[in-house]
Amino acid sequence: PQMSIDVVSIFPEYLAGLQLSLIGKAVDRGQLSLNVHDLRDFTFDRHNTVDDSPYGGGAGMVMKAEPWALALEHILGGGSGAEEGDSLPSAGTDDAAVGSKPTLIVPSPAGQVFDQRIAEDLAGRDHLVFACGRYEGIDQRVIDWAGEHFELLPMSIGDYVLNGGEVASMVMIEAVSRLIPGVIGNPESLTEESHEDGLLEYPIYTKPANWRGREVPEILLSGNHAAIARWRRDRRLERTAEVRPDLLEKLDDLSKDDRAALE
Numbered sequence: 001p002q003m004s005i006d007v008v009s010i011f012p013e014y015l016a017g018l019q020l021s022l023i024g025k026a027v028d029r030g031q032l033s034l035n036v037h038d039l040r041d042f043t044f045d046r047h048n049t050v051d052d053s054p055y056g057g058g059a060g061m062v063m064k065a066e067p068w069a070l071a072l073e074h075i076l077g078g079g080s081g082a083e084e085g086d087s088l089p090s091a092g093t094d095d096a097a098v099g100s101k102p103t104l105i106v107p108s109p110a111g112q113v114f115d116q117r118i119a120e121d122l123a124g125r126d127h128l129v130f131a132c133g134r135y136e137g138i139d140q141r142v143i144d145w146a147g148e149h150f151e152l153l154p155m156s157i158g159d160y161v162l163n164g165g166e167v168a169s170m171v172m173i174e175a176v177s178r179l180i181p182g183v184i185g186n187p188e189s190l191t192e193e194s195h196e197d198g199l200l201e202y203p204i205y206t207k208p209a210n211w212r213g214r215e216v217p218e219i220l221l222s223g224n225h226a227a228i229a230r231w232r233r234d235r236r237l238e239r240t241a242e243v244r245p246d247l248l249e250k251l252d253d254l255s256k257d258d259r260a261a262l263e
């Protein structure tokens with residue numbers, strides 16, 4: 001596969017949604033491999049304990065280090081099949097020396113904020129591993145240890161608080177996998193979309209031309225493709241100025257026509 005994705009979670013069924021639709025098809029086509037691991041499979045006490053109370057006191061529980069290290073070592077050791085089919089490293093070398101290190105993404109409110117640029121960067125990598133925390137998070141020593149075996153990326157999907165890393169991982173996996181060539185049916189649909197080139201997308205319409213008395217903008221029925229392209233760009237500029245002026249300020253290649261649309 002072009003990319004292997006592993007996810008570790010105490011709620012593996014949360015990630016089942018990814019098997020549907022586009023990503024499911026890409027997995028069936030062998031473009032993507034997605035493996036979800038239950039953290040509790042790496043506990044061996046009677047209660048499959050994954051958490052304990054925080055040193056120093058405070059509310060909530062902390063996820064214990066050992067299960068996480070065992071789960072991540074299982075994945076490093078090829079437990080995800082990510083390395084299957086790769087030429088086995090010659091004796092004595094470790095993967096990190098032979099290939100590039102896998103990328104470990106740790107969803108966290110304290111992470112770098114995920115955006116389309118980061119999605120594009122991650123889409124070019126071979127092996128992504130997502131560590132989904134719950135409770136108050138994961139013992140810091142796991143993160144410190146993981147930094148020696150992975151390229152470590154603490155990542156937040158936005159400035160609001162969730163209860164765990166699963167939803168954040170699904171957001172990032174969807175944003176990344178749709179950028180992998182062939183995963184999205186028509187690569188054309190990856191252009192001129194919001195955040196791809198810094199402008200929000202233009203309004204879209206389909207049949208009927210008159211719906212409950214509301215007409216489709218005339219220009220779109222004209223067949224004049226240059227005029228339609230201009231109209232669409234004007235709508236993108238207008239919408240971005242209205243909804244996300246912060247994005248507009250980042251643009252430095254506005255044409256004369258663009259500026260006219262913003263007057």
Ligand SMILES: CN1CCC[C@H](Cn2ccc3ccc(-c4n[nH]c(N)c4C#N)cc32)C1
Binds near residue numbers: 132133156157159
């Ligand atoms: C009250 N406490 C505060 C700290 C976090 C605790 C819940 N939690 C445990 C693991 C974990 C992972 C990610 C996120 C998260 N929140 N917001 C985002 N954008 C995230 C992302 N990515 C949240 C998480 C709840």
